Amino acid sequence: MENRLLINLIPGETFLHKLTGKTKVRTFIILLVFIIMSFDMRLILPLFILGIIGLRSLEPNWKTIKYFFIVIGAVNLLNIVLFWLADPDIGAYWCGGGHTVLFSLSGRFYLTAETLWYLSVRYIKMITSFMVSLVFILSITPSEMAAGLYSIKVPYKICTIFSIAFRYIPDIGRDFNNIKVSLQTRGVELDPKKVSLKSRLKQNVLILVPLIITSFDRVGNISNAMDLRGYGRGKTRTYYSEHEELKADKVFKVIYTILLLFCVYWIITQNIMPQTFKMWYPFA
Amino acid sequence: MSTPIVEFKNFGFKYKSQTSATLHDINLTINKGEKVLILGPSGSGKSTLANCINGLNPFSYDGVITGSCKIAGMETKNASIFALSKVVGTVLQDSDAQFVGLSVGEDIAFALENQSMPREEMLPKVERAAGIVGMTDFMMHVPYDLSGGQKQKVALAGVLHGDVDILIFDEPLASLDPRMGMTAVELIDRIHKEQNKTVLIIEHRLEDVLHCHVDRIILMNEGRIVYDGVPDKLLASDLLTRYGIREPLYIMAMKYAGCELFPNQNLSDIQHMDISPFEEKLKKQHMVDIEKHVPKIGEEILKVENVTFAYGKNPVLKDISFTIRRGEKVAFVGKNGAGKSTMAKLICGIVRPREGRVLMNGSDYMNLSIKEIGERIGYVMQNPNQMLVKDIIKDEVELAMLLRGKSRKEIDEAVKEALKMCGLYPMRNWPISAVSYGQKKRVTIASILVLQPEIIILDEPTAGQDFRHYTEIMEFLDELNREYGITIVFITHDMHLAIQYTDRAVVFSEGEVVADDSVFKVLSNDQVIERANLKQTSLYTLAMRLGLDPEAYIEHFINYERMMRAHGKQAAD
Numbered sequence: 001m002e003n004r005l006l007i008n009l010i011p012g013e014t015f016l017h018k019l020t021g022k023t024k025v026r027t028f029i030i031l032l033v034f035i036i037m038s039f040d041m042r043l044i045l046p047l048f049i050l051g052i053i054g055l056r057s058l059e060p061n062w063k064t065i066k067y068f069f070i071v072i073g074a075v076n077l078l079n080i081v082l083f084w085l086a087d088p089d090i091g092a093y094w095c096g097g098g099h100t101v102l103f104s105l106s107g108r109f110y111l112t113a114e115t116l117w118y119l120s121v122r123y124i125k126m127i128t129s130f131m132v133s134l135v136f137i138l139s140i141t142p143s144e145m146a147a148g149l150y151s152i153k154v155p156y157k158i159c160t161i162f163s164i165a166f167r168y169i170p171d172i173g174r175d176f177n178n179i180k181v182s183l184q185t186r187g188v189e190l191d192p193k194k195v196s197l198k199s200r201l202k203q204n205v206l207i208l209v210p211l212i213i214t215s216f217d218r219v220g221n222i223s224n225a226m227d228l229r230g231y232g233r234g235k236t237r238t239y240y241s242e243h244e245e246l247k248a249d250k251v252f253k254v255i256y257t258i259l260l261l262f263c264v265y266w267i268i269t270q271n272i273m274p275q276t277f278k279m280w281y282p283f284a
Numbered sequence: 285m286s287t288p289i290v291e292f293k294n295f296g297f298k299y300k301s302q303t304s305a306t307l308h309d310i311n312l313t314i315n316k317g318e319k320v321l322i323l324g325p326s327g328s329g330k331s332t333l334a335n336c337i338n339g340l341n342p343f344s345y346d347g348v349i350t351g352s353c354k355i356a357g358m359e360t361k362n363a364s365i366f367a368l369s370k371v372v373g374t375v376l377q378d379s380d381a382q383f384v385g386l387s388v389g390e391d392i393a394f395a396l397e398n399q400s401m402p403r404e405e406m407l408p409k410v411e412r413a414a415g416i417v418g419m420t421d422f423m424m425h426v427p428y429d430l431s432g433g434q435k436q437k438v439a440l441a442g443v444l445h446g447d448v449d450i451l452i453f454d455e456p457l458a459s460l461d462p463r464m465g466m467t468a469v470e471l472i473d474r475i476h477k478e479q480n481k482t483v484l485i486i487e488h489r490l491e492d493v494l495h496c497h498v499d500r501i502i503l504m505n506e507g508r509i510v511y512d513g514v515p516d517k518l519l520a521s522d523l524l525t526r527y528g529i530r531e532p533l534y535i536m537a538m539k540y541a542g543c544e545l546f547p548n549q550n551l552s553d554i555q556h557m558d559i560s561p562f563e564e565k566l567k568k569q570h571m572v573d574i575e576k577h578v579p580k581i582g583e584e585i586l587k588v589e590n591v592t593f594a595y596g597k598n599p600v601l602k603d604i605s606f607t608i609r610r611g612e613k614v615a616f617v618g619k620n621g622a623g624k625s626t627m628a629k630l631i632c633g634i635v636r637p638r639e640g641r642v643l644m645n646g647s648d649y650m651n652l653s654i655k656e657i658g659e660r661i662g663y664v665m666q667n668p669n670q671m672l673v674k675d676i677i678k679d680e681v682e683l684a685m686l687l688r689g690k691s692r693k694e695i696d697e698a699v700k701e702a703l704k705m706c707g708l709y710p711m712r713n714w715p716i717s718a719v720s721y722g723q724k725k726r727v728t729i730a731s732i733l734v735l736q737p738e739i740i741i742l743d744e745p746t747a748g749q750d751f752r753h754y755t756e757i758m759e760f761l762d763e764l765n766r767e768y769g770i771t772i773v774f775i776t777h778d779m780h781l782a783i784q785y786t787d788r789a790v791v792f793s794e795g796e797v798v799a800d801d802s803v804f805k806v807l808s809n810d811q812v813i814e815r816a817n818l819k820q821t822s823l824y825t826l827a828m829r830l831g832l833d834p835e836a837y838i839e840h841f842i843n844y845e846r847m848m849r850a851h852g853k854q855a856a857d
Contacts, residue, residue: 009386009426143386167386170428179670181634185658186731187687209673217669218381224344225382228374229395229442233366236400240393240410241386244403 006064007166008141011241014058016139021242023249025148027256028136033263035129037271040280041117044125051131058138065134076126080119084111091115095281117281142166147239156237164222172215179210286315289449289482290337294351297336301346306332307507310351316449319476319483321493321515324504325528326750330486333504334452337484338374339365356449369395373443377455377748379435380427388414388430389423392441413441416479417471431620433464437471444475450482451475457489458748461619461777463817469495488750490524491532491822494552503527517547528752530780534822537841538562540848541569554822559829566830574843579787582610584646585738585771586631591640593630600626602795604640608739608773613765615774615782615803618792619817624775627792628741631773633657644738658684662732662740666747668724671731677719678703678712681731688735702734705764722753726760733764740764741773746781758785779807779818783842791816804838 011017016024031047038044083090091114092099104110140148146159180190188203189195195203226232245253292312298305307329314320324330335341336353343365353360356371376382385391392413396406414420417437427435436456443451453472457465473496476483487493494515501518503511505527511518518524524531531539534554538545543562550557559566586608593601601623608614616624629635631642633654641648649657665671674680681702685695703709706726711719716727725745732740745761746754762785764770776782782789782803789806791799793815799806806812807821827837 010424141386143390163386164384167384167427171380175670178665181629181654182663182665182671183673184654185632185634185661185663186684186735187655187658189655189687191653206673210670213669214667218378221376221378221381222384224340225376225439226384226394227344227365228338228340228369228376230366230369230398231394233369233398234400238397238400238403238406240390240397240403240406242403 020249021144021148022151023252024140030256030260031132037267041121048128054135060138072130080123091118094118094279096278143241147242175214179207288313289316290314291354295353296350299347319499321498321501322486328504329507330504334486338372339368372450373448374452375439377458379432382439383427383435388425388438391438413444417441432459453485461817462819465492466819515552519551520545520547530751534826541565554825581612585610587643589641591637593637606800611769613772613786615786615789617789622792623795624792632663659735662737664742666744668728671728677714681734684735698734702730706730739771743775808835
């Protein structure tokens with residue numbers, strides 16, 4: 001009932017869940033670099049497939065994530081349709097100047113094979129980056145996230161923000177509900193059928209006043225509790241949630257190191273000193 | 285032999301934000317291994333004293349220290365809160381906010397994480413600490429799944445590591461139901477004995493703490509120590525009443541009976557004290573004829589019929605039926621999660637029943653909106669800060685009328701009436717931030733009363749209040765009931781409140797009503813007490829020891845007490 005977020009607070013039981021936070025954070029960051037740098041179906045498609053496998057292996061609650069998939073899928077579809085509308089010949093620039101018309105509606109609106117290819121790469125890239133992020137979010141707990149960030153030299157006070165925020169978001173949500181309900185009994189109307197959006201917004205502001213005051217009280221207590229247990233005493237910190245590295249973590253370490261080297265190579269050859277502006281196009 | 289571990293010498297403390305000092309002339313020595321209760325009404329400085337020991341003062345709350353305070357030989361003026369945290373472990377009052385980890389294991393490990401302890405060393409320590417408080421089976425639980433008592437155990441485990449010599453418990457009973465409170469007191473006692481720690485308990489609920497032996501009580505008032513000695517001597521004196529601390533019920537009963545109490549009578553231990561010198565007087569007192577309290581109640585105002593409710597698939601209320609009559613004062617009691625708050629929400633229309641009906645004055649009102657129900661049934665939340673949205677008292681009180689688009693004249697009349705009922709009329713233009721907690725509570729009640737509801741429901745009206753404020757609020761509610769005939773429902777786990785101020789208790793346990801009867805009947809039914817996480821009052825124990833029927837004894841006591849209160853009132857008027 002309390003945890004309606006996607007985020008797990010307690011690590012799950014599947015293979016990816018059991019990796020350390022360090023492995024998860026590092027792999028994720030390198031994969032993000034990988035996705036950003038590559039505009040090449042040969043690189044994106046394998047990751048896309050791995051993303052599907054990874055997501056399935058986490059045994060997620062499909063009901064909740066289905067909604068996200070629909071939204072992200074639709075928004076990106078709209079995005080590439082707009083791209084196409086803006087310039088139906090956009091593929092020609094990327095795929096070596098070819099102009100193979102598949103069908104045409106009018107002189108202005110036509111679809112070329114090159115544009116279709118370019119837009120599919122673009123779409124799959126977007127979906128892949130969403131999927132990789134989703135796998136990351138579903139597989140990690142906020143504490144592991146803190147530990148993982150700490151392992152890449154992020155100061156621990158910043159790391160703590162992640163774990164603390166997720167710890168208290170449900171509490172603040174509960175306060176919000178309580179306050180809302182008490183104001184409703186006093187006559188604040190939040191039913192969209194009965195009052196206009198403007199007055200609902202105005203009445204929602206009323207809820208914020210007590211919410212802020214109670215949250216400040218809580219923050220005071222939290223910071224006292226942390227001070228009293230020596231938080232902020234040392235320059236370094238360890239993490240209870242960060243278990244020792246398992247075999248899988250070592251395997252991942254090898255994989256992400258190789259991937260990192262590949263990314264460096266690719267960025268240098270393809271992004272910094274490119275030979276051509278062409279993308280890989282098998283049907284040229 | 286005994287080594288001092290806490291030494292205050294001519295100590296004083298003044299918060300930077302305040303004009304006068306909060307602590308004056310504190311001279312206090314606590315020896316290693318002692319178990320000390322620091323007692324005092326709100327604002328007496330007892331929490332300030334504790335915060336001077338654990339270093340929150342002046343680390344978190346800036347202020348000026350005069351005199352000297354040494355903790356384990358360290359002068360606190362020069363020591364950091366971190367150095368002190370190695371010697372002093374503190375369990376704060378708010379068991380929820382101090383749970384900073386995302387799981388039990390993580391929270392217990394928090395202090396060790398901060399010391400950069402490698403994980404392999406950390407694990408056995410966390411395991412050990414969890415074992416001491418009995419939370420080993422809950423290591424992977426998230427805080428949202430734990431009860432207040434369990435969170436408190438985790439907080440305690442979190443400060444048990446290493447060389448901590450002193451344990452401070454800041455109002456450990458404040459958010460616990462009676463049974464959990466008893467368990468907490470027993471746990472503290474066990475830790476004190478087994479781990480050889482020095483224990484300081486800050487509380488104003490004397491009777492509950494005395495469930496286990498305490499070596500010494502320090503009574504504070506207005507920033508000074510007014511008593512420092514053994515519990516028995518304090519109980520025999522009249523200092524408790526003088527400084528606004530509630531006396532244990534059995535002591536009250538003995539004083540009512542005219543027993544002369546002496547410090548050498550083992551008064552703090554009702555189970556083992558020698559009762560023979562008091563027996564005759566107590567029994568005689570029990571025979572005194574007093575007028576039975578008959579509540580002025582009218583016709584049925586609220587009727588709950590076979591109501592069932594669930595959050596998703598978790599049934600919260602199962603086939604509940606009861607009635608409330610006009611002018612009654614009813615307590616909903618039961619442990620957290622038993623369904624008492626959900627029942628209250630259901631009555632206010634915040635949630636709607638899956639099955640069954642709720643009737644008010646004979647008609648089902650579940651088709652009305654929350655706003656409409658709010659005009660007939662008012663709901664006062666536990667924490668006034670969660671209800672107050674305006675700056676000025678008058679604005680707060682008129683909000684509900686304003687939102688209903690009433691005319692200015694109507695509003696002014698209703699506001700004036702509500703403010704007068706709550707004794708706030710002279711303060712109507714004051715900023716809310718300038719009034720005390722108890723007055724804020726009154727403002728919230730006034731802001732509900734302005735709609736002239738027939739029933740008001742109060743969620744834990746006295747939580748976190750000391751005896752004086754508690755009495756003030758309860759007397760005020762009593763008056764509303766008496767003078768204006770308002771029906772009042774309390775949601776509470778405070779049995780003192782239920783005994784002294786209500787006519788009837790509806791006891792919830794796991795979504796069912798397990799008892800619906802007068803409070804003294806409920807409190808003499810072992811089975812109900814067991815199921816609802818309540819505990820026997822000391823009156824029950826006293827009656828048993830005297831060989832009297834507990835039910836009759838408790839009833840007699842309550843009636844006598846009501847009579848005394850009424851007399852006290854008359855005398856004051």
